[in-house]
Amino acid sequence: MAKEVFEKSSSFYGSYERRPGADKVTTHYCPGCGHGNVHKLIAETIEDMGIQDRTIFVSPVGCSVFAYYYFATGNVQVAHGRAPAAATGIKRAHPDSIVIVYQGDGDLAAIGTAEILHAANRGEGITVFFINNAIYGMTGGQMAPTTLVGQKTTTTPRGRTVENEGHPLRIAELLSGLEAPVYIERTAASDAKHMNKTRKAIRKAIQAQIDGKGFSFVEILSPCPTGWGISPVKSRGWIHEALEPIFPLGVTKDRIQELPAHPRGKRIEPANDELWDILEIPSGNGQGEQASTKMDHVAAKYRDPLIKVAGFGGQGVLMLGVALADCGMRYGYNVSWLPSYGPEMRGGTANCHVRMASEPIGSPIVAEISVLVAMNRPSLEKFEKDLIPGGLLFYDSTLVDVEPTRTDVQVIPIPATKLADELGQTRAANMVIMGAYITITKIFPLEHAINTLPDFIKKSSMIPLNVEALKRGEKFILEEYKK
Numbered sequence: 001m002a003k004e005v006f007e008k009s010s011s012f013y014g015s016y017e018r019r020p021g022a023d024k025v026t027t028h029y030c031p032g033c034g035h036g037n038v039h040k041l042i043a044e045t046i047e048d049m050g051i052q053d054r055t056i057f058v059s060p061v062g063c064s065v066f067a068y069y070y071f072a073t074g075n076v077q078v079a080h081g082r083a084p085a086a087a088t089g090i091k092r093a094h095p096d097s098i099v100i101v102y103q104g105d106g107d108l109a110a111i112g113t114a115e116i117l118h119a120a121n122r123g124e125g126i127t128v129f130f131i132n133n134a135i136y137g138m139t140g141g142q143m144a145p146t147t148l149v150g151q152k153t154t155t156t157p158r159g160r161t162v163e164n165e166g167h168p169l170r171i172a173e174l175l176s177g178l179e180a181p182v183y184i185e186r187t188a189a190s191d192a193k194h195m196n197k198t199r200k201a202i203r204k205a206i207q208a209q210i211d212g213k214g215f216s217f218v219e220i221l222s223p224c225p226t227g228w229g230i231s232p233v234k235s236r237g238w239i240h241e242a243l244e245p246i247f248p249l250g251v252t253k254d255r256i257q258e259l260p261a262h263p264r265g266k267r268i269e270p271a272n273d274e275l276w277d278i279l280e281i282p283s284g285n286g287q288g289e290q291a292s293t294k295m296d297h298v299a300a301k302y303r304d305p306l307i308k309v310a311g312f313g314g315q316g317v318l319m320l321g322v323a324l325a326d327c328g329m330r331y332g333y334n335v336s337w338l339p340s341y342g343p344e345m346r347g348g349t350a351n352c353h354v355r356m357a358s359e360p361i362g363s364p365i366v367a368e369i370s371v372l373v374a375m376n377r378p379s380l381e382k383f384e385k386d387l388i389p390g391g392l393l394f395y396d397s398t399l400v401d402v403e404p405t406r407t408d409v410q411v412i413p414i415p416a417t418k419l420a421d422e423l424g425q426t427r428a429a430n431m432v433i434m435g436a437y438i439t440i441t442k443i444f445p446l447e448h449a450i451n452t453l454p455d456f457i458k459k460s461s462m463i464p465l466n467v468e469a470l471k472r473g474e475k476f477i478l479e480e481y482k483k
C-alpha cells in the first residue's frame, strides 16, 4: 500500500533531464502551487489506465509551459492559447491517441477564448484540464478574465471592478451551454477531500475520451500563493472562501451515460488522392506516370537536404525557402518550410528551415544544417558552425566580406547580388543561388523549377526575370565549377 501512495508515477520521467540546471528532481513550480498536484493526479491516471504510450500532452504558455519536463508521454508545447487548436489536429491525425490539453486561465480564457470555444463546440474528442488560479502567474500576477471582482493584481492594483474590467468569466458554465461537450465539471485542488474529487473528475474525463464519447473538460480551482501574495496554507482556504462562491464546484454537464461511443459517427476525411486534386498538386514528380518520390538520381551527399536560408529581411530569404519547398513538393518529395521571421521587418535578419525528403518528415526544424545559404555576413557567422561535415555552403560573395572558417564542407561563393544587378534586379539574387543549388545537386531539373515559378511568383511580369536569374545561377556553376 505504501508503495502505491508514495512512489512517483511512471508517467513522470524518473529524472527531469529536460530541466536546465543541476536540479533534476523537483519541479519548477513555487511552493504551494496547484500545478504540481494536478500534474500528479493526471500522471497517476495515465499510468493506471495504461495509456502512457498513446498519450499526447499538449501544454500551454503559462507557468505550466514546461510540463514536458515532467510527463513521460508524447509532448507538444504550443503558442499561447492555441492548445485546443493544436490538439484538434493531433487528435484528428491520430484518432487512437489520448490527447490531453492543459491550460491556465490566461491561456484558455483570455488569448485562447476562441480556440477553446470552437474546439468544445465541434465536440473534438480531446480532454481539457483548465487550471483556474484567477491570475496570470507566469508573467507576474496580472488580472485574468477569471480574476474576482475586488481582487488586487498588478494590473488592477485597486482591485478589479465590474465597471472597468467586467465580471469574472465562468468557463465551465459557458462551455456547458454548448451542445457538443459530453462532460464538464469544476473541482478544486485544495484539501484532501477536494483533491480526491479532482482525481475522480480527471479519471472520468480521460475515460470519456478513451471511450470515444467526445469533448471532456475539467476546470480546477488551483492555488497560486505567489500571485495571490498569501501563504500556501492560506491559499488553500482562499479557494473555498473567495473563489468557490463565484465558481461553484460540481458537474455542469454530463452526457457520458446517454451516449454511445463515437456518437456522431466517424469524421469524414478526404482521401489522400482527393486532397492532391483539391490542391491541384500532381501526385508524383509532375513529369508523368513514372513519378517517384525517391532521390536515387541525386548523389548520396545531397539527398534529403536539411537547408537553412538566412540573410537580411528584404533579400527574399523566406521566398527562396518557399520556392525550394514548393518545387520539391511538386516534384513529389515530402517537404517542409518553417520561417523564422525575427525582427526582419526592422531591417534585421531572417531565416527559414527547408526540408525535402523521400520519407515523411518528422520535424520541420533544421538544427543540423546540410545546406546553408548565407546571403549576408551575420548569417554566415551565425550558422556556419551548424553545418554538418561534408555539407554545402553557399554565400553571396558580393555582400559577405569574410572567408568561411569551415574547411570540412563544400564552399560555393557566388556573387549573387552582382549577377542579379547585371540582370537589372538586385532582389533576384535569391533565384541566382537557387539555380546554382539545383545545378550542383540535381535535386530536380532546372526546367521543373522554371515551370513551377508561377506558383510562388504571383506577379507574372516578374517571371521572365526570375527565369533568367535561375539560368544565371546555373551558368555560373557550369562555368566556374564544371570546367
Ligand SMILES: Cc1ncc(C[n+]2csc(CCOP(=O)(O)OP(=O)(O)O)c2C)c(N)n1
Residues within 6 Å of the ligand: 061, 062, 063, 064, 080, 103, 104, 105, 106, 107, 108, 111, 131, 133, 135, 136, 137, 138, 139, 144, 224
Ligand atoms: C502571444 C503572447 N502573449 C502574451 C504572452 C505573455 N504571457 C505568458 S504566460 C501569460 C499568462 C499566463 O497565465 P495563465 O494562463 O493563467 O497561467 P499561469 O501562469 O497562471 O499558470 C502571458 C500573458 C505570451 N507569452 N505570448
Ligand code: SF4
Residues within 6 Å of the ligand: 028, 029, 030, 031, 032, 033, 034, 035, 063, 133, 137, 138, 223, 224, 225, 226, 227
Ligand atoms: S506563479 Fe503561481 S501558478 Fe506560477 S508556479 Fe508560482 S504559484 Fe504556481
